[in-house]
Amino acid sequence: MRSEQKRLARMQLEETLKPFHGVKSIPMPARGWIRAVRDALGMTGRQLAKRLKVKPPRITVLEHDETEGRVTLDTLKRTAEVMDCVV
Numbered sequence: 001m002r003s004e005q006k007r008l009a010r011m012q013l014e015e016t017l018k019p020f021h022g023v024k025s026i027p028m029p030a031r032g033w034i035r036a037v038r039d040a041l042g043m044t045g046r047q048l049a050k051r052l053k054v055k056p057p058r059i060t061v062l063e064h065d066e067t068e069g070r071v072t073l074d075t076l077k078r079t080a081e082v083m084d085c086v087v
Contacts, residue, residue, distance in 0.1 A: 032066040034079055041083060051082040 029036040038048055045059040052058070062079070065071045 028067070030067075032063050034066050034071075034076075035063045037080075037083055037085055043083065048079075048083070052079065 038045070045063075046056045049056040049059045062071065062075065066076070
């Protein structure tokens with residue numbers, strides 16, 4: 001890609017990502033987003049495990065991994081989908 005095309009592509013990307021700039025300032029809940037949403041929905045770990053088709057101990061690992069920054073985007077997306085959090 002020529003330098004002018006690269007510059008234009010970067011400007012377009014920056015414009016597309018502008019709505020997300022404020023997200024960095026939102027702190028993650030101490031127990032993680034998955035646990036916070038699950039608690040807000042009144043959902044037990046066992047219920048989430050059933051929806052994800054995993055064993056209940058996996059939910060404990062998942063929530064811990066999220067707080068440690070070791071969860072994949074695919075796992076977060078799948079979890080959000082089964083919790084009906086994706087719009």
